[in-house]
Structures are given as structure tokens and as C-alpha cells.
Amino acid sequence: AGLYLGTNQGHPGAMVIRKSLCLFCSLGCGLAFRMKGEEAIAIDYDGPICPRGHYNFELINHPERLTQPLIGKRPVKWEEAVKHIKDELKQFKPEEVAVAVAPILNNEAAAAAVKLANGLGTTNLSVIGSPADLEAYSPEPGATLDEIENAEALLIVGDLLTRSAVLSKRVNKVKYGARGNKIIVVDPNRSHTAWFATRHLQIESGTEARALTGDFSDFQAAKSGVIVIAPSERIKRNDLVVHFTRQLAAASPNKKVSTFYEQGNTFGFGELIAKGLPYGELLGRIDAGEIKAMIMIGDDLAASSPELAKKIRHLRFTVLANFFAREQTDETLVTLPLAGHLETGGSVSFPDGRRMTVEPVVPKVGAKSVLEIAELLGAGDDSLAGRARPPLDPAEVKDISVSAPYPPANITHFGNNNLVKRFFWYKVNNE
Numbered sequence: 001a002g003l004y005l006g007t008n009q010g011h012p013g014a015m016v017i018r019k020s021l022c023l024f025c026s027l028g029c030g031l032a033f034r035m036k037g038e039e040a041i042a043i044d045y046d047g048p049i050c051p052r053g054h055y056n057f058e059l060i061n062h063p064e065r066l067t068q069p070l071i072g073k074r075p076v077k078w079e080e081a082v083k084h085i086k087d088e089l090k091q092f093k094p095e096e097v098a099v100a101v102a103p104i105l106n107n108e109a110a111a112a113a114v115k116l117a118n119g120l121g122t123t124n125l126s127v128i129g130s131p132a133d134l135e136a137y138s139p140e141p142g143a144t145l146d147e148i149e150n151a152e153a154l155l156i157v158g159d160l161l162t163r164s165a166v167l168s169k170r171v172n173k174v175k176y177g178a179r180g181n182k183i184i185v186v187d188p189n190r191s192h193t194a195w196f197a198t199r200h201l202q203i204e205s206g207t208e209a210r211a212l213t214g215d216f217s218d219f220q221a222a223k224s225g226v227i228v229i230a231p232s233e234r235i236k237r238n239d240l241v242v243h244f245t246r247q248l249a250a251a252s253p254n255k256k257v258s259t260f261y262e263q264g265n266t267f268g269f270g271e272l273i274a275k276g277l278p279y280g281e282l283l284g285r286i287d288a289g290e291i292k293a294m295i296m297i298g299d300d301l302a303a304s305s306p307e308l309a310k311k312i313r314h315l316r317f318t319v320l321a322n323f324f325a326r327e328q329t330d331e332t333l334v335t336l337p338l339a340g341h342l343e344t345g346g347s348v349s350f351p352d353g354r355r356m357t358v359e360p361v362v363p364k365v366g367a368k369s370v371l372e373i374a375e376l377l378g379a380g381d382d383s384l385a386g387r388a389r390p391p392l393d394p395a396e397v398k399d400i401s402v403s404a405p406y407p408p409a410n411i412t413h414f415g416n417n418n419l420v421k422r423f424f425w426y427k428v429n430n431e
Contacts, residue, residue: 019046020342020358022053023104023264027164028350031056033361040362050165056342059323060362066325066337067366073329078368082376085334088317089293094121098282098291100128102298103261103269105370106346110269111382112371113297118380124291125384126277127269128299130262136231136238137266137273138246141353142258143226149173153182153222155248157208157241158230159191162409164260171196184219186211191408193230206403209240212248213397220252229259232409236400243394259351268349275386286311293317295377297370298338300326321373337367344369 016035021028030046031053043057059065069081076084089097097120101113117125127134148154149170161168175183175196185197188205199218203211219225227245231238242259249255261267277285285291294315300322302312312318320326321336329335341348345360368376 017044018359018361020056020345020361021264021348021356022049022056023341023348024052024055025164026259026261026264026266026351027166028264028348028354028356029053029166031361033057035361038363048166048169052165059340060342062324064324065365066323066335068337070325070329070333070335072331072333073325078376081334081336085319085377088334089120092293092317095124096290096292097122098124098126098277098285098294100126100282100294100296100301101269101272101370103127103129103133103263103266104340105298106265106341106344106348107268108344108346109297109370110265110272112369112374112379114272114384115371115379115382116295116374116377118383119374119378120380123385124277124282124285125272126279126282127273128279128282128296128301129266129269129273130231130233131279132231132233132235132238133261133263133266134273134279136229136242136259136261137270138242138259139270139274140246140257141267142351143228143256144352145170147224147256148226148228148258150177151222151224151226152178152180153184153219153225155184155186155216155219155225155227155245156193156197156230157186157212157227157245158232158235159187159189159193159409160228160230160260161193161196162191163230163262167260168196182218182222184216188405189408204402205405206234206236207400208235209237209244209397210400212241212244216248219248220255224254225249225252225256227255227257229257231259231261234403234406236403237396239392240394240397240400243392244397261351265348267351268347268355270349271384274389275384277387278389283308283311286315289314291315295319295321297321297373298340302326321370336373338373339364339367339369343367 018033018035020031022031029049032044032046033040034042034044040060068075099113099117154174174181182198183196184199185194186201186208187194188203194200227249245257249257300320302309318333321338325335342361343364345358347357349355
């Protein structure tokens with residue numbers, strides 16, 4: 001447990017504690033930092049956090065953290081970087097430019113990305129989160145943490161406890177809370193989550209959606225229950241998983257569904273996910289050469305996979321607003337130091353319906369918020385034009401085929417590893 005040293009700011013040299021939230025999954029665990037002046041000198045605890053939560057401390061103190069804009073590898077001042085970006089973007093039509101933002105940022109960043117796209121005159125605005133998260137997104141808030149802990153039955157789809165390890169204690173309370181309580185896990189692997197199961201439905205790889213059309217009368221018979229989903233790219237059709245679990249929950253009283261996303265503010269980015277350019281369509285337009293310039297905020301698609309790296313590097317011009325610089329770069333890339341929620345504060349929305357607002361923990365050092373970047377590049381209004389999405393066809397479940405077996409997920413992994421591979425705890429566990 002963390003040691004709180006008090007907040008007696010009237011005493012010279014007194015330790016001050018500042019609190020915030022972890023966005024390394026959508027559980028939204030509390031963080032606390034021990035401060036010496038404006039410097040965070042240690043991470044503390046505002047409730048439990050998993051090992052990944054400690055990355056937050058490394059993130060704000062990392063020696064490789066970007067504090068100055070770069071044109072290629074050349075450090076420049078903000079004024080030169082902004083002028084260069086504006087000059088370069090003049091050679092492209094608005095429909096040839098895309099803006100993409102990652103949901104590891106706060107709600108204000110999502111709104112600022114809308115303003116930036118409108119200022120540039122483009123409708124190519126997308127979220128670059130986990131493809132599985134984006135596929136599984138639903139605007140309906142799910143069960144609260146207390147409802148999960150106090151349920152008589154849990155039906156867990158995927159390896160939830162690798163995604164959100166702090167839930168282990170709550171899941172354990174369900175298992176041992178009362179005689180007859182049930183934990184049903186749908187997962188092809190004997191995962192960390194499956195270890196807790198009273199019934200492990202060890203399906204064929206990738207067929208979770210198909211399995212959910214079967215018999216779960218043991219779950220439905222419980223007086224209260226929650227279906228918990230951990231979206232994964234290993235699951236085929238996460239959207240169908242959400243559809244069938246909602247049907248299953250509606251078929252008996254006192255049942256709810258909750259989805260825990262890989263990136264912390266996916267639920268808060270919901271309007272942008274629902275109305276923006278779908279992630280898959282964004283990649284298709286890049287591949288087809290329709291998008292020639294892109295502004296990426298909070299994540300670097302070029303770090304996601306070798307295939308994506310080739311596509312992104314074929315763009316004629318790229319702006320990357322991020323915490324770290326890209327390792328391989330040239331003059332067609334401008335990198336801007338990005339301030340995250342630990343430096344800007346702001347609001348975050350979680351899938352259980354919570355909306356929380358935090359204050360900055362540390363000052364911005366050379367970095368700027370998404371709104372500041374949008375204003376420098378020419379922000380427009382905050383309207384978000386909707387677009388029609390094809391209706392979901394549940395009959396498509398019949399087309400789901402078995403995928404190759406895959407190993408259980410690694411708890412040290414987060415996203416595409418572009419962020420955490422720089423951190424000590426990840427390095428020592430992934431030699």
C-alpha cells in the first residue's frame with residue numbers, strides 16, 4: 001500500500017499529494033503522485049492499480065519525453081514548426097487530409113480534434129484506438145463496479161483480468177461471496193480470467209460471437225448478473241459479441257452488460273467513434289492513396305505493425321503530436337510534443353457511466369494540449385457531422401470461422417507497445 005505523507009502545505013518542505021486517473025484501460029483507477037514543488041517524485045496509491053498503472057509515473061518523468069518540435073530529426077521552435085505545417089498543408093485538398101486522435105486522451109482532446117478537422121476543412125476525422133475497441137463500442141453505459149462485485153453470476157467474454165487486472169478482487173468476491181454464485185468464462189485459452197471460472201467454456205479460437213448464441217440458462221437463472229466483455233482483435237466480430245450479450249441480458253431480469261476497453265477514454269470518444277470516419281475506412285483511403293497527408297494525435301500508426309508503417313510512410317506529409325519521437329523519420333514528418341491528461345487535467349468518461357474531472361498533476365514542459373495545437377493550426381467550430389453506418393446484421397454470425405490458436409495475452413502488453421516499450425518495468429519482463 002502507498003504511504004501518504006500528508007498535505008500540510010503550510011509546513012516548509014511538506015509532501016503534497018496530487019491525484020489523477022490512469023487511462024491505460026477503461027477501468028479508470030485512481031492515481032496519486034508525491035510532489036516536491038511541481039515535480040512528481042514518486043507514484044502513490046489512490047486505491048489499487050495494476051503494474052501498468054506505474055507507467056504513468058515513468059511517462060511524466062521519462063528522459064526521452066519530447067519537449068521540442070522536430071522537423072525530421074531537427075529540433076525547431078513551435079513557431080517554425082507551425083509555419084512549416086501550414087505551408088506544407090497548402091499543397092493538399094481538404095479531402096486529401098485526415099486527422100486521427102487516440103482515446104488515451106481526455107474528452108477535451110476529442111472535442112479539439114473536431115475543431116482541428118473543421119478548421120482544415122476535412123471530414124476525414126477518425127479515432128485510432130484498438131480496432132477491437134472501436135468495433136465493440138456501444139453508447140449505452142454498462143454495469144457499475146459495485147454491481148459487478150455484488151452480482152450472483154458473471155459471464156465474462158475474453159481475458160478480462162489481463163485487460164483490467166484490478167478487477168480480480170471484485171471477481172473473487174463474486175466467486176466466494178455466496179454458495180451457488182457462478183463465474184462463466186468464454187475464452188479459448190486457460191487464461192488468468194479462466195482460472196477464476198466455475199465454468200470455463202473453452203471455445204474454438206475466435207468464435208466468441210457464435211458461442212454466445214448458445215445456452216446460458218445457468219447465467220439467466222441467477223437473481224442478478226453482469227456480462228463483462230474484454231474486446232480483443234483475437235475475437236472475430238466484437239460488435240456481434242456486444243449484440244448477442246445485450247440480447248442475453250435482456251432475456252432475464254436484473255442482468256446488465258459492461259465493456260472494458262483497452263484504451264481508457266474509448267467511451268468518452270463515443271460520439272467521434274460513431275460519427276467519424278471508421279478506422280478501417282481510414283486505412284483503406286490511405287492504402288488507396290486518397291489520403292496524402294495526416295495529423296496523428298496521441299498515437300503513431302507507423303508503430304502498430306510493419307504493414308501499417310509502410311502505408312503511413314507513403315504519405316506525402318505527416319504531423320505526429322505524441323509523447324515520444326518516432327525512431328525512423330525524415331523531412332516529411334513534423335513531430336509535436338503532446339501534453340497528456342496528467343499535464344492538462346480535464347474530463348474522462350468511463351463505460352460504467354462515470355464522468356470524472358481531474359486537475360493537472362505536473363506542468364507542461366515544452367508540450368501543448370490538443371486544443372492549443374488545434375488553435376495554432378487554425379481551429380474551426382465544434383460541430384461533428386454524422387455519417388450513416390451500415391446496420392448490423394446478426395445473421396453474419398454464421399460466417400465466423402475458426403482462427404488459428406493463440407496464446408493467452410501478456411499483462412505487460414499495452415496497445416501497440418509504442419508507448420510502454422520505453423518503460424523499465426516492460427523491458428525487464430520482455431527480454
